[in-house]
Amino acid sequence: MTDASGRPETEHEGESEHDKEGELQRALALIEDATIVADASSLILAASENPGGTELVTVRVLETIASRLGGRTKRTMVAPKRPNLSIRFGPDATPEHPAVLLLGHSDVVPAGEGWVADPFSPRVADGWLTGRGAADMKGGIAAALQAIAAVNHVRPDLPIELLVTVDEEDLATGIQAHIASADAAEPGRYLACIVAEPTDMAVVIACRGAANLEIEVTGRAAHAGRPEDGASAITTAARIATWIAGDHERMRAGASGLLGSATWNVGRIEGGHGTSIVPDRCSLLVDRRLMPGETGQEALAQLEAGIAHAIGLLGCTAEASLLMEMPGFETDPTHPLVATAVEALQAEGEAGPIEAWTAACEGGFIARQHGCPTIILGPGDITGQAHQPDERVRISHLATAARAYTRMLVHLHDARATLRTHTIIA
Template sequence: MSGAVGGAGAAARAIAAIDAARIAADTCELIGGRGENPGETEAETVRRLRAACERIGATVELQELAPGRPNLHAAIGPEDGPAVLFLGHSDVVPAGEGWSADAFAARRVAGVRGEAIVGRGAADMKGGLAAVLAAMAAVHGEAPGIRLELLCTVDEEDRSQGVRAWLAEHPPRDYLACIVAEPTDLEIVIGCRGATNLAVDVVGASAHAGRPADGASSISAAARIVELVRGLHDRAVAGPADPLLGTPTWNVGTIAGGSGTSMVPRATSLTIDRRTMPGEDPGRILDALLGLARADIAASGIAGAERIEVRGRVDMVMPGFRADDAAAVVGIAADALRRLGAAVAITGWTAACEGGFIAEHHGAPTIILGPGDINAQAHQPDERVELADLVTAARAYALIALGLAASSPATPADRGLPQTIAAGGTAHD
């Protein structure tokens, strides 16, 4: 996989325009906006992000999902120019315990390779947003004919209501690619599993605990569903694995039921996480689970089994996606990282992100590429990101945008693009 990253002179100037101090300052500013989800709103982070977007000359549109919860869309460059979309989110997981200082008072500390920034959201993903802003400003300064957009959603860390609301009001359009700035440790992620939350309600019949046979225990039935899910998980992970994405997984996340120790429990509820492969239908997954659960309970010998109902619903869906290995954005991203002296790894993610919504709605080739480590840094006490990685990410984003525009046959030479980029350019100085 290979691809040009744009004209050498323009690329070099864009790289030179990216200011590490500005990225660090923006990252710290956005961390201070908080936005714990659940528990708070994203309003202050979005206010700060809007100011930064307007500082670089972007036009900003807000869409309020709920009071204090606005999606943000920023765009720079002509509406009909070749367009690159960056995707991020403004919320963070709750700070939790174990921090050595205030989680939202960003600190600049000694890192592995120079300086690091510590604070909730440093890696996931206030630092990624700051890197995107720096790249958008640098590319626009060199190639104002390229359309650069940032969609920053609310509620990514919980139910992804923000991205669904945005896409519901904005029809599909052509993008050269979508780059999700989630923390991948600067690996190029070309696919990820989806996430589906299933809610299952078990309803039996209450009775006095001294005569349990008079009732129908919803907890006993729910316990069988827990074991059923465990078996489904074991079979899934023992089955064929996608080389990048692995296998589907199942997990019972919560269970709640009963009214008192001396009563046969009438109602019990479970929530189940099912990690899906691209193309799987959550509705069919739920229907299959409910069918298996009903048959198992009916044959179980539980007192009153014939009186037990099992109902369910799909509570949340985050679709997975898989980009074509030969997509231009994949080769261009790899060339960009090589040019910057970074290691190149093209891989998949077992986590989930909102890139699947964009791939599904717009049909855009989508990758995830960002600073920070999702496993070792994100969602941890003293969450941090290396400043060197933020700068590399910003430079890579700039080179990718220039390269995508250069590779597009629809890019005219009079769009404000340097002639070397409009003609295709080369991958190296």
């Protein structure tokens, strides 16, 4: 039996809408709220602070959960004790039958000070799960795994993958290793990408990228009693920082659209030896938020031009380098992926607003590499809960996210022909 294009029709493609709705309801019935909380708690217990630790223990917990749910796991070592993990359900993806990809990361930011209890001992109270990583993003990963397993139980013919990378919170070496791998070279591998980062149950369709840059200023030391005999690296660094602040204001003045504009921020400045010495060195760490389609190399070139303008004839030299790049993305708000996400959330009693994100995430790498539509959607609040003491997530949001993912996975595969006729903006 074939469809209108002459392609063989699968068993499920010939089903009526009534049958499809029955499959969906059977999958939703398999979502277990308590199991999501238990799995998320196990992941929080597997501390994976970055920098300062490794993600290996978290990956082992994920492998255990995946095995229980029937998934196939594949480790890819990025660095010692730092493996990316791919968890696949259903058949392997092909260009004719691509997978829906859910994307997450296994590392968390350092716990820091100010917690009322051990940050890596998960606590459940008053409808909240508390612990480092509860929102960003071990809760989202646990919800995604429940959804994938539930869909696989009723639709074992659907290829679905959860990719969990290392080092997202620092240098993004995990996603970069994935992009360089043979898997990433397969054309048409992914039908769509859903990043399970915390969005407070909004559908995020646009996300700026990020570039981390370092500037090394070299001056000439001298006695502070005769500073004109030297060349102050700190004074020069201050002039560079002033140029950066001015360029930030210039870009913000031209902000428009969902994402506004690119931004600059000097996050750290360090140099000198003491009050009686003209400083011969100073370094700056700089954050540059990238617009979709903009690259880290372009930001570096812009910074280098600004440095040349700022330092003039002060007698110092300065070199800038690109430490890390995370591309941005933007998906057309009329794309079927976006509509599917909004409908899934609304079916679960959420408003499902469409928003842009001020943070960065690894979805831009997938969108750029594979050309597939990408959104961010997950439990927890990136600004109000993540990266803070007593990080927490609503348990009801964990369950809602799992059910929304379930709805999306079923409907996206049924609408794959329509999805392929649309493209992302950048």
